[in-house]
Amino acid sequence: xxxxxxxxxxxxxxxxxxxxxxxxxxxxxxxxxxxxxxxxxxxxxxxxxxxxxxxxxxxxxxxxxxxxxxxxxxxxxxxxxxxxxxxxxxxxxxxxxxxxxxxxxxxxxxxxxxxxxxxxxxxxxxxxxxxxxxxxxxxxxxxxxxxxxxxxxxxxxxxxxxxxxxxxxxxxxxxxxxx
Amino acid sequence: xxxxxxxxxxxxxxxxxxxxxxxxxxxxxxxxxxxxxxxxxxxxxxxxxxxxxxxxxxxxxxxxxxxxxxxxxxxxxxxxxxxxxxxxxxxxxxxxxxxxxxxxxxxxxxxxxxxxxxxxxxxxxxxxxxxxxxxxxxxxxxxxxxxxxxxxxxxxxxxxxxxxxxxxxxxxxxxxxxx
Numbered sequence: 001x002x003x004x005x006x007x008x009x010x011x012x013x014x015x016x017x018x019x020x021x022x023x024x025x026x027x028x029x030x031x032x033x034x035x036x037x038x039x040x041x042x043x044x045x046x047x048x049x050x051x052x053x054x055x056x057x058x059x060x061x062x063x064x065x066x067x068x069x070x071x072x073x074x075x076x077x078x079x080x081x082x083x084x085x086x087x088x089x090x091x092x093x094x095x096x097x098x099x100x101x102x103x104x105x106x107x108x109x110x111x112x113x114x115x116x117x118x119x120x121x122x123x124x125x126x127x128x129x130x131x132x133x134x135x136x137x138x139x140x141x142x143x144x145x146x147x148x149x150x151x152x153x154x155x156x157x158x159x160x161x162x163x164x165x166x167x168x169x170x171x172x173x174x175x176x177x178x179x
Numbered sequence: 180x181x182x183x184x185x186x187x188x189x190x191x192x193x194x195x196x197x198x199x200x201x202x203x204x205x206x207x208x209x210x211x212x213x214x215x216x217x218x219x220x221x222x223x224x225x226x227x228x229x230x231x232x233x234x235x236x237x238x239x240x241x242x243x244x245x246x247x248x249x250x251x252x253x254x255x256x257x258x259x260x261x262x263x264x265x266x267x268x269x270x271x272x273x274x275x276x277x278x279x280x281x282x283x284x285x286x287x288x289x290x291x292x293x294x295x296x297x298x299x300x301x302x303x304x305x306x307x308x309x310x311x312x313x314x315x316x317x318x319x320x321x322x323x324x325x326x327x328x329x330x331x332x333x334x335x336x337x338x339x340x341x342x343x344x345x346x347x348x349x350x351x352x353x354x355x356x357x358x
Binding site: 004006085090091092094095097098101102112113114115116117118119120121124125126127142 | 264274292296297300
């Protein structure tokens with residue numbers, strides 16, 4: 001049976017870090033270096049600690065986030081051998097729901113609505129693998145957890161880590177051979 | 180460990196049949212008797228076969244659907260002993276996403292965003308039970324399927340059926356005792 005992969009959106013398919021840095025620069029006129037985000041939450045990473053949270057609650061934020069480099073090509077390759085589900089913890093941010101749906105339709109028009117999941121807790125998502133940047137989603141996930149590198153998670157040591165989409169593809173190439 | 184129940188929205192928490200009949204009456208001036216919905220899809224049930232599909236794509240439709248009788252009281256009772264996840268196949272109708280979220284916030288404000296799932300296929304939802312009115316969701320569900328009575332599903336014989344929310348509560352009372 002074809003194996004399934006749950007793929008997160010924020011910081012995995014969508015480059016939230018870059019987007020936050022750009023929005024911050026636009027509003028505050030201050031360019032925050034990506035290194036400032038290392039090992040801290042996105043709330044804490046910017047001089048104004050209220051900015052990131054305000055941005056993610058602003059209409060248009062999720063709709064305009066740039067694609068993570070390599071994500072499109074990688075998803076196309078993975079879909080040849082795996083069932084891909086996009087699983088995003090979106091219900092915390094109601095205005096993000098339609099925006100995330102529209103964003104997926106723009107960048108991944110070949111992904112069916114049947115394979116989209118906008119949820120809160122991911123603990124009842126049963127896929128064979130889960131690619132995510134957050135321990136809160138991976139620690140209790142029902143499949144094999146794969147930590148996608150993000151600045152905030154650099155100090156996490158207890159999950160298998162992939163640094164970019166090229167590493168994801170390489171990992172699943174090996175997995176395929178071992179099945 | 181506390182057992183989990185996936186609860187569908189349309190025709191389970193939300194009285195879609197009544198809502199369709201009311202919208203049809205308002206637009207066409209024709210009152211369709213509920214018996215016309217027996218054993219057929221909602222598309223086929225109305226004299227104008229395009230109406231139901233158009234309604235469910237109309238902004239405001241899902242936001243204004245009435246609560247299913249007994250649902251509120253039953254969910255409150257079930258939450259005392261079970262983990263409840265609201266699982267709605269909403270990604271087919273992007274405008275329904277925010278409306279369903281707002282509808283839940285109105286009628287079930289005590290249900291956390293963590294326990295909401297708006298998805299397409301429900302085949303990767305791993306709860307111990309799933310209450311739904313559609314075979315497409317129950318036939319391959321990972322938990323114990325429970326068919327919630329709806330006019331369109333009256334001829335379905337291969338799932339355990341509950342006719343209303345009182346029967347759901349009674350069923351889970353018994354299940355609790357057998358654990």
